[in-house]
Amino acid sequence: MRWGICRTRGEAHERPGGVTLIELVVSVAILGILAAVAMPLAQTTATRTRELELRRDLRKLREGIDQFKLEYEKARSNARDARQDFRKRVSVDRTGYPLTMEEMVETKILRRIPRDPMTPDGKWVLRSFSDNPESSLSDARDAYDVRSASKAVALDGTKYETW
Secondary structure, three states: OOEEEEEOOOOEEEEEEEHHHHHHHHHHHHHHHHHHHHHHHHHHHHHHHHHHHHHHHHHHHHHHHHHHHHHHHHOOOOOOOOHHHHHHHOOOOOOOOOOHHHHHHHOOOOOOOOOOOOOOOEEEEEEEEOOOOOOOOOOOOOOOHHHHOOOOOOOOOOOOHOO
């Protein structure tokens, strides 16, 4: 413990050189204010990161659906460069879009199906080619489009389910 000399009214006496209770309370209050300012910024940054991940995953899935359709059409028209695993899938009653998301992994269009970062279970909502665009219901015949299942509102004010 340090001891210092404090002079008041001409007399000398010793006092410990530690932190007083007032200094400690002021320091804790300042740290609390700084933490209160930093928390919303950290939450906004985390949400923005998840939104960027959602946009990237939606783009990847939609490009995969388009690539599947392109490869399927090559196989349907008996193109010379059509892939063999698509030739086996050609059928009269198919639209050319993948029946499930897993079919894109099976045909090596995608390596894996990404998780929806905005929902706890990570499941996507699929829209079929024959679905009404205005409806939220799907007949689940194929995977024409994909969207997030989250009903939450994004930082820009739109809903994730409309992305």
